Amino acid sequence: MDRNVTDRWIALYVENEVGVLAMVSGLFSGKSYNLRSLTVGTTERDDISRMTIEVESDDITFEQIKKQLNTMVEVIKVIDLTEVKMHMNEIMYAVIPGIDTEKKSEVFRIAQVFHLKPIDIDEHTVMLLSSLAPDKNDDLVKLLKRTFHRIEITRGGAVAVESLNNK
């Protein structure tokens, strides 16, 4: 059987209550689902939060994950984003320390190409803000690692929302 293990995305509407995040993440660890990323924030309603979840799984496990999430009383709605057109971005900070002027220009060149924002700087360090899609951030991290001696990366996890023109 083709296991078809791949990255998949879920948007989850949940009750904005104490302990719900722990219950959702606990489901993933308890049942050995491979959780790649989970972000959460409130919606236009104070009592409802929305999560963006990335999992790596095969087809059968993914169906089971959606069903298990649906059985949770605190889960209001499960949306499978895998086959849906969506906007997806991730906040990522990249700090490049210990660089000379020449390397600094290199940082700015990369920032320009990737549409990154230099948001902080001192004599030997530059901090960049990226809000690219997570796979683009992956590429960026690889490039920075290759180019510079040392980097510090802080990633926020992906937030996804369905496109307006989904049929």
Add this chain to the structure above:
Amino acid sequence: MDITGRKLFVRALQEEGVDTLFAYPGGMINELTDELYKADSIRVVLGRHEQGVVHEAEGYSRETGRTGVVLVTSGPGATNTITAIADAHYDSIPLVVFTGQVPQNLIGNDAFQEVDIVGMTHSVVKYGVTVRNRDDLGRIIKMAFFIASTGRPGPVLIDIPKDIQIQSGSSEYPDTVDIRGYKPISGVHIGQLKKAYKLLSQAERPMILAGGGINIGHANEALTEFVHKMGLPVVTTIMGRGAIPTDDPYFIGNLGLHGSFASNKAVSECDVLFSIGTRFNDRITGDLNEFAPHAKIIHVDIDTSSISRNVVVDVPVVSDAITALVKMMEWAKPLKIQSWIEEINNLKSEYPLEMKKKKETLCPETIIDGINTCFKEATVVTDVGQHQMWTSQFLAMRKGTKLITSGGLGTMGFGLPAAIGAKIADPDRCVICITGDGGMQMNMQEMATAVTNNAAVIICIFNNQYLGMVRQQQQLFYGKRYEITCLRRRTGCSPDCKGPSDACPPYVPDYVKWADSYGVSAVRVESEEAIIPTFEQAEKVTKAKKIPFLIEFMISSDELVLPMVKNGSPISDMIL
């Protein structure tokens, strides 16, 4: 008018029609138990350990079909319930478990008897929550009873901090509750069911696999009628035992690791497997790649997450068992499958399910036959282990028989308290607890609960002086190295012991003396002739004295549960 949380708590139980509450007291529920003192309509049963208390509520629920209700205190009172809550979760038993909690201003301080019980239990409850606002108390209790008893039933845990119990607030207890994240399934998708029926009706070698969902959903008669109308062979899981009477000509046997030869072979050779109310647990399927390899599988279940979880299903139908069966009855026509039925009957006679009798020792099958003979109507509650498998193989399930057992979690210590709970629920019914000498010792403190609550259970201990289920594995697969399974073993025994001899130390405890200390009559049975008279005596004494009766059946240490499938093997590959 505003009332305190403790008053609303009792009022809520009354509105829910709770007649029996299984409880153990403690500091963080003093307010609630004090309020219960004034409520005459609710019988409060005091157990002797919180695990036993919850098993008692499980037995009560299985006997009545109603939700079992539990009240325990915070901290250790709460943590002691977890095993039994997990048991209820796996076997779909509706429970509402109330735990006391330290006042909210102390939560997080590692206060005396504070634990995060909601966090600890969330993977084994259907829903669990701490009440954080007094105004939510009524709605949350209503939610708890609704969630526990609808859809696939299960345990719900409500944690009530002490300040909520004291605080005043609305006296209202809602009649209904609307939960946006919980919509239990009602009805059935007719198109999907038709597809299932069509597949079944075109089968040449069809088989019905009935699980515990039939018993929980009270679909026994509907299933029996449907099976007779179409002439279909039926196998059951352990939890589904009794889905149709075991003397029904269409009943083949249990399926699974200790299933009958005919059942396992027939399922391995069928072309359509119509399964209903089962989870396809690994104890049923054996090696998944070899499970029903020639069959299209239809799966009817109320729980969507149970479908296509363990086996890939060709036609899924999300429905309550009875709804689906009643609808299909309208379409049912007899199938022409005579040669298939004959083939199965040949398998049945090739290796009939029976134990080999040894001359000098009691045969477990004979003991269970004694129950079949003496008790026409009874609830039989088992513990977990060899005796449980023998019971599931040989107990005759008739219209008046009910079998209560711990299937999914396999909780040793379940038997005695669950039997007590069943007897408390239905004092006029004969309740028999079949347990092992290992499992008995896991919750034997509940004997006091039985005595003090007139729970006149007939307790049958199958004493083989070993933890037999594991011993059996050691005997067959681990070179007879009986590590930590001999209950007679003491300091000073030979490190290389390969089994019992005349030099073995005496068994402890002496169950007859132990029972006597509770004022309970007990008999040790060592001969076949004594079985029936002892059961007759037990029935008479329990009826007259309204306290338990204990029978210790001395059986041989090396009795095996057969047939068996080795872990990980296909179910057709049986040790006979």
